[in-house]
Every structure is written in C-alpha cells, then in structure tokens.
Amino acid sequence: MDRVDPDQARDDVVSAEASGTPAGQDDPATVTALLGEAARPRWIRPAMLGAVIVVLLLSLALLAPIALRHLQPVAAKYETAAIRRADLTVLVTVTGALAPVNQVDVGSELSGTIASVRVQENDRVAKGQVMATLDTDRLQDQVVQTQAGVAAAEAGLAQAAATRGEMRLKADRLNRLFTISSGGWPAKADVDAADAALTRARAAEAAARAAITQAQASLRTARTSLSKAAIRSPVDGVVLIRKAEPGQTVAASLQAPVLFTLAEDMRRMELHADIDEADVAQVHEGQEAVFTVDAHPGRQYRARVTRVGFGAQTKEGVVTYTGVLSLDNADLSLRPGMTASADIRSVTRRDVLLVPEAALRFTPPRSGDSQGALSRALVPRMPRLGSPPVRRSSDASRQQVWVLEGDRPKALSVHVGASDTRETEVTGSGIRAGLPVIVGAVEAPS
Secondary structure (H helix, E strand, O other): OOOOOHHHHHHHHHHHHHHOOOOOOOOHHHHHHHHHHHHOOOOOOHHHHHHHHHHHHHHHHHHHHHHHHHOOOEEEEEEEEEOEEEEEEEEEEEEEEEEEOOEEEEEOOOOEEEEEEOOOOOOEEOOOOEEEEEOOHHHHHHHHHHHHHHHHHHHHHHHHHHHHHHHHHHHHHHHHHHHHOOOOOOOHHHHHHHHHHHHHHHHHHHHHHHHHHHHHHHHHHHHHHHHOOEEEOOOOEEEEEEOOOOOOEEOOOOOOOEEEEEEOOOOEEEEEEEEEOOOHHHOOOOOEEEEEEOOOOOOOEEEEEEEEEEEEEEEOOEEEEEEEEEEEOOOOOOOOOOEEEEEEEEEEEEEEEEEEHHHHHOOOOOOOOOOOHHHHHHOOOOOOEOOOOOOOOOOOOEEEEEEEEOOEEEEEEEEEEEEOOOEEEEEOOOOOOOOEEEEEEEEEEO
16 A cells, blocks of 8 residues: 655645545555644654653753662671680579568557657567557556456356355255155155255356356456557567557557558568569579669669469569568668669679670672663662571571671571570581671672
C-alpha cells in the first residue's frame, strides 16, 4: 500500500468540502492518516524531542562520576580488641532496706488510760523492764471483788459440809432403827427420804467446792489483768519507736494497739533486698556481697546471703523475690530503714580467657555488588556502621568470634561461659590470650 501524506490528505478533504464533493472518505489510507494526526500530541515535534534528549544526556554526564564512584568495590575498616586472661566476677545488683534481725511491736492487751511512760526513743531496755503503766483503779477493784467471791464460795462450802454431816447422821439413825425393829419402825418411806436428803447434801457440797475453784480462777484473772497494766519489754533491745503518751486512751477491743517498737540487737542486722526474676536463679545461700548506704558514701559493708524467698512480689509490673542478707553492725553505724545497694558475687572464675561482648555480637558486613548501584548512586546513603544482629546458634553456649586473616575476616567457633555483660568467658580451638578479635567495622570506599 502506498503511504499517504497526512498534509496532502487534509488538503484533499478541505478541497472536497469546498466543492461539495466527498473526496477520499472511503479511502482507508486517508482515514488512518487523519486519525494518526489527531492522536499525536501537538507538543511532540522533532525540535522538542531533540531538546529532551539533550537534557537527558547532560544529566547522565553530570551523574556519571557519582555512579562510577559508588560502583567501586567497598572495603571495610575493622576494629579489634585482644582476648585477655584474667579473673571474672559476675555480680547481681539488688536494692533493699536494712532491718533488725528481730523487731518486736509491743502493745497493750487491756483498754484504759496510760498513767505513765518510763522510756524514750533510743533507750536500751532489759527483758521484763516496765516501759509504761495503765490506770489501775478499776483493775484493783476487780481484784477485791473476786477476792470477796472466793471468800463467799468458801463460806458456802462450809455450810454445805455442815448440811451434809447433819443429813448423814439423820440417815444413819433411821436406818439403824429400821434394822433393829425388823422394818417395823420407822416407816420405809422415812428411811428413803433421809437417804435422798443425804445425797442432795453431798451434791451441794461438791457444788460449793466447784464455786470456790471458779472464784479462785476469777481472782487469778483479775490479778493477771492488774499485772498487765504494767507494759514490760519482752526482749533486751533498743526502743526504736514510742507511740505512748501519758493520758492517752488505749482501746484494745479488736486488736492490741502498738505502743512501742523494739529492736532486739542492733549489732546484728539484715538487708531485705528485692531480686529481679531474671537474676534470682543466680543467687543462692552463702554467697558473699558488698553493699553501700547513702549515709556513709565511699564505705563498703560486707554481707552474706542467708535466704532467698520463693514467694513473688509484683511492683509496677516488675516481679521480684525477697532475699535476706545478714551483716555485722558492731559499730552501730547502720540503722533500720536505711536504703542499701548491694552487689552479690554470684559467679567467680579464676584465670580464664575473656572476650569483649561486642566480639560475640559482630558479623562481617555484606559484600557490595553492582546490582542496584545506579539507584544507590542517584540516592546516596551514609556508610553503614556496625553490623546486623548476630544469629545465635541453637546451642546457647556455642557461638563464634571473628579474626582477621590477611584483610578478610575469619570465623572461630567458641564455647561461652559466665558473663558480666562487658566480657564473657570463652574456650575453643585456636583461642588464646592476646588474639585480636573483631569488635566492629565501618564501610569506606577503597
């Protein structure tokens, strides 16, 4: 098919329309030429297309040096640290408060008014020493009343005993007469009535004896209450807190109110520490610890773990367990309630090989390639620092470190042991003191 010039086809159509004759409407070539002319945008002209091509060539010329620089091979600069041989101590840090070994709250079993207080805070008291007294007027009246009850019961017993003796004589006489008279006199009913009266007299005597026992018990209770009006120290110790004041009313109807708090022996104390659930498996009885308090900065005290509780406590979403550390306070420089920070020596390793933790976390950076280099050149990025997280083996004790072999990193398999979060104990083939291991890398153009 011959090619139809679009301009010539348009002129033919215009001439045909002017003469009133439809020219070339049935010609397919003419229709196609007209449609192609209408579909092509007006701004696409040979001159415009040439300008676009020139702009693209200039852009590529400007970006070419950058692209070539980024397409160059990338070399890594490695940082190393030497494996060293030394002792390793793993510490578990805990915080807690100091408390006496035996702290006693002293209260009153009785209700009443405090008449006097005989001790002050920090006073030393002996076991049995009177620290305060309650008003005893009512208690003394109760003692007198129960003493009178005992006397009345004793009188009742004497009366019952006399009645029993009288009934016994009467019953014996009637029974003797009834026997001598062969049942003729007195009447059998009179004899039976005398026997019953004697039985009642004996029961009354027994009740009188029981009344005496009851009265005596009431007397002892009254005397005990009177003795408890004097509030005494149950232990030898020091008064930590005094809440009793003369004239104060004590109400002990539901529970004994606390009037004094005593520490039995201030020379022996305990540190009650909160151990995090992540560290509790490392803490055991008998481990040594050192702790400090804010009251004596720079001074370290020694302690020993004596108990690790099984009961958990949750505070603000953190699960902890209570550990008890015993300590010596011979100089009385420590006081109950002080906050202490302690380091418990959970593990000690002597003369072992230690590697920095960063060496166990390191993996070499990936090698650069040409794929995607142009896109990286058009959008430059900062050099990548460090390395992606290390992929741990399924055996937590088996990991690897990297050493330089020439200018390339080489992996060495190691077995890890105890760690203090800065250094870790390692063993393995080829591992020795002084061996430099890679701890980091920074990519830089070669």
